[in-house]
Amino acid sequence: MTDEWVKIINNEKVNGKYYKLVFHSESLSEKVSPGQFVQILLNASLDPFLRRPFSYYRVRGSRIEILYEILGRGTALLAKKKKGDPLKMMGPLGRPFTQSLKAGKNRVLIAGGVGVPPLVFLAEKIPVDFLLIGTKSKDEILPKKELARVKAEVLYSTNDGSYGAKGYVTVLLRELLKKERPENLFIQTCGPAPMMQAVFNAARARGIEGEASIDKPMACGVGACLGCMVKTKTGWAASCTEGPVFRFDEMREWG
Ligand SMILES: Cc1cc2nc3c(=O)[nH]c(=O)nc-3n(C[C@H](O)[C@H](O)[C@H](O)COP(=O)(O)OP(=O)(O)OC[C@H]3O[C@@H](n4cnc5c(N)ncnc54)[C@H](O)[C@@H]3O)c2cc1C
Ligand code: FES
Structure with missing residues (x-):
């Protein structure tokens, strides 16, 4: 550091x-x-x-x-x-996203807002099956050259329906879950707290493993101010040093 x-x-x-x-x-x-x-x-x-x-x-x-x-x-x-x-x-x-997965797992990245940058970085670095991106409208879609190195199938949703599926990014997740077996999926998500909560709920209901990068404002970034604490199953954790990436099974709540 x-x-x-x-x-x-x-x-x-x-x-x-x-x-x-x-x-x-x-x-x-x-x-x-x-x-x-x-x-x-x-x-x-x-x-x-x-x-x-x-x-x-x-x-x-x-x-x-x-x-x-x-x-x-x-x-x-x-x-x-x-x-x-x-x-x-x-x-x-901070603690990064997991890169190695069990054989046979399909990696699904689900991003919105400030969660798009780290997940595009991940999708450029390692093989990813699906990258689902939720935005408000077409003018927020990343230019094609920004995703040129991403090999995943990239699917968009827009709140106003001006590009891709209409609605929140969870619309895309629901469609994907109709085609893919949940036990084969590994979800990594970053974005607004309500989006991650919805993704987490859908994953938990089907026993899908995954990780979320928690978006907490951070004053110090090094575990000193306790301003970014999140509740995990084993107690409070500093999101800046023990996260921002947490496994679904570690988390008690989002936000
Ligand atoms: C680990 C981590 C990685 C991040 N990566 C990116 C990134 O790659 N790109 C990017 O654009 N942003 C990213 N963010 C969010 C970014 O830090 C905030 O947008 C920024 O701190 C806001 O500062 P500000 O002074 O503009 O807003 P402020 O004046 O501090 O806040 C303006 C409004 O935004 C809200 N707000 C402030 N911080 C956040 C936050 N972290 N999440 C949600 N709402 C917030 C406030 O409550 C307020 O309503 C990241 C946040 C974290 C924790
Ligand atoms: S930002 Fe200070 S403890 Fe995390």
Whole structure:
């Protein structure tokens, strides 16, 4: 783990939802696995004071990409940053997604919102059978070149029906469950808490194994502030160090 200032190489809008931040760092790109994240300090003036967590979206050599959407003040500030501007980054942090699976299992990734970047990273790195992505509308669909290295069958749902299936991403999951045997599936999910709750409920009802990356705001990122605690079956766990990825069978609740 390292904490260093980097210089932005590029920071541009890629569609109606996401921006892509690009920078280089030898140490931040070393031994990174999908599901891990960086804590970004936006200004040396410490305004905003707290860092913001962002998943690794793509790592090639020392080149690192982060895909983000504007949610509030911090991400709005990030979107205004220009080529050459400095950012302080701490990473890689957190427990990543499981990559090795039992023979015969089909890997299904289910993503929405800020959960899309880590799951696209995973789908670029290892064989994945299905990547299900839920968005609000067509203008939030990632440009084709962003998924060029993903070998999985990619299926979209949009809330307004402007692209792919109409409705939440769980519509796609329900369709998939009509064709696939539940015991052959392994689900990995990241996105809004209600989405992951619905995925978890569907999986639990059918005994499907899987993992979820919990999206908790993180102040320190290193287990010190106890601001990101989640309830597991064995007690409270710091999402930044013991997660953000948890197995379904470890979890008591989401959010
Ligand atoms: C492990 C992890 C990885 C993440 N990876 C990415 C990523 O790759 N791309 C990306 O765009 N975002 C990602 N996020 C979410 C990102 O950290 C938040 O969007 C960001 O911190 C919001 O900061 P802000 O100052 O813009 O918003 P704030 O002003 O802090 O909040 C604005 C609004 O968003 C809500 N909010 C704040 N943080 C979160 C959150 N984590 N989840 C849901 N709602 C929140 C607040 O309650 C408030 O309503 C990740 C979060 C975690 C925990
Ligand atoms: S963010 Fe501080 S303990 Fe997790």
